[in-house]
Amino acid sequence: MTHRPKGSMCMSCERRLARCDHLPFREMPVLRTDGTDFMVRCTYYVREKQEDRTR
Numbered sequence: 001m002t003h004r005p006k007g008s009m010c011m012s013c014e015r016r017l018a019r020c021d022h023l024p025f026r027e028m029p030v031l032r033t034d035g036t037d038f039m040v041r042c043t044y045y046v047r048e049k050q051e052d053r054t055r
C-alpha cells in the first residue's frame, strides 16, 4: 500500500523542491483510494508566495 500527496498540491507548495519522503503521509486525511493506493491531503502543505499583484 502506498500513500502519496495530491500532485496538484505539491505543484503550488513552497516545499515542493524539498524532499518530502519522510512526511507521515499515512496519518494524513485520505482524499481518494482505489483500495491499494491512497491519495492524501498533505498537512505540511505551505502555499507558495504569490507575486505582489496589488500594483
Ligand code: SF4
Binding pocket: 005, 009, 010, 011, 013, 014, 015, 016, 017, 020, 023, 042, 043, 044, 045, 046
Ligand atoms: S509538503 Fe506536502 S504538499 Fe508540499 S511538496 Fe511536500 S508532499 Fe507536496
